[in-house]
Amino acid sequence: MHTAGDVRVEEREDPRIVEPTDAVVRLTATCVCGSDLWPYRGVEPVDHQVMGHEYVGVVEEVGSEVRSVKVGDFVVGSFVISDNTCEICRSGYQSGCVHREFVAQTIGTQAEKARIPYADGTLVPTPGQPDEELIPSLLAASDVLGTGWFGAVAAEAGPGKTVAVVGDGAVGLMAVLAAKQLGAERIIAMSRHPERQKLARFYGASDIVAERGDEGVARIRELTGGLGAHSVIEAVGTQEATMQAVGATRPGGHMGFVGVNHDVSIPGIDLFFANIHVHGGPAPVRRFLPELIRLIWDRRIDPGKVFDLTLPLEQAAEGYKAMDERRATKVLLTL
Numbered sequence: 001m002h003t004a005g006d007v008r009v010e011e012r013e014d015p016r017i018v019e020p021t022d023a024v025v026r027l028t029a030t031c032v033c034g035s036d037l038w039p040y041r042g043v044e045p046v047d048h049q050v051m052g053h054e055y056v057g058v059v060e061e062v063g064s065e066v067r068s069v070k071v072g073d074f075v076v077g078s079f080v081i082s083d084n085t086c087e088i089c090r091s092g093y094q095s096g097c098v099h100r101e102f103v104a105q106t107i108g109t110q111a112e113k114a115r116i117p118y119a120d121g122t123l124v125p126t127p128g129q130p131d132e133e134l135i136p137s138l139l140a141a142s143d144v145l146g147t148g149w150f151g152a153v154a155a156e157a158g159p160g161k162t163v164a165v166v167g168d169g170a171v172g173l174m175a176v177l178a179a180k181q182l183g184a185e186r187i188i189a190m191s192r193h194p195e196r197q198k199l200a201r202f203y204g205a206s207d208i209v210a211e212r213g214d215e216g217v218a219r220i221r222e223l224t225g226g227l228g229a230h231s232v233i234e235a236v237g238t239q240e241a242t243m244q245a246v247g248a249t250r251p252g253g254h255m256g257f258v259g260v261n262h263d264v265s266i267p268g269i270d271l272f273f274a275n276i277h278v279h280g281g282p283a284p285v286r287r288f289l290p291e292l293i294r295l296i297w298d299r300r301i302d303p304g305k306v307f308d309l310t311l312p313l314e315q316a317a318e319g320y321k322a323m324d325e326r327r328a329t330k331v332l333l334t335l
């Protein structure tokens with residue numbers, strides 16, 4: 001991305017092994033993330049930035065110390081590089097690894113190949129070469145599914161719980177899927193787009209709330225006997241969505257926030273009187289990848305449906321445009 005709104009596909013030098021813990025992956029598919037729209041829209045600064053952090057592909061080369069993935073393996077990687085061995089990783093927070101590196105900032109996987117540092121800690125091989133039809137779902141696991149899943153786990157979605165999801169982008173829809181898988185009793189999706197409402201229902205939403213802001217909060221309270229939801233997942237990152245999530249969570253309930261924050265400030269006094277648990281941040285996707293790959297491999301979940309536009313990598317600029325104009329929820333780029 002040269003500057004806001006200016007995406008170009010250009011030749012770069014082929015990545016190669018630099019550290020003995022690296023792998024070079026030839027990508028099979030990649031995609032455009034909702035968070036890529038922040039710089040695209042000029043909300044985040046951008047200056048000749050490599051783009052992309054979601055990826056699946058085949059390992060082409062490994063460094064001398066790589067043990068758990070080998071050349072020829074089909075792998076799914078997390079959008080945060082992690083060693084998976086430090087104390088933070090072992091506690092399940094690979095997105096806070098002492099060696100963390102954000103793929104989006106330095107690697108850029110909207111590309112044909114990528115050098116992945118800490119390959120053993122970042123990449124997870126699939127049980128075999130996947131069928132073509134599984135590729136979108138495996139790609140979703142790399143970020144949106146893993147992030148929605150973390151949102152649901154952070155919000156403690158589970159049996160007997162009413163879960164509300166703020167945001168109907170790919171992550172919000174994946175949070176609905178996750179809440180369903182985790183056994184939530186009732187799932188309220190907040191969405192005003194008919195197509196996305198339909199997809200939310202497909203993934204397990206039992207109720208749809210189209211209202212936003214204070215009206216949205218009032219509607220959630222109305223649906224929950226005046227109490228608010230047990231679990232609320234914030235999957236947008238704006239001030240309005242965040243306050244909607246805080247307001248929709250019942251006292252003692254849990255709010256999971258996974259939308260990348262932009263100029264959000266929660267008034268301390270509101271948080272104080274809300275009496276809620278708040279947990280979130282960049283998702284430790286690596287923690288969930290083995291389980292998510294298994295669920296996809298066994299065809300028990302179908303997260304790949306969030307991709308509603310597929311383009312060749314050369315047309316990446318059109319992919320950004322389609323998402324920016326909300327003509328597409330999520331764009332898959334093929335190679």
Ligand SMILES: [Zn+2]
Nearest residue numbers: 084086089097
């Ligand atoms: Zn670590």
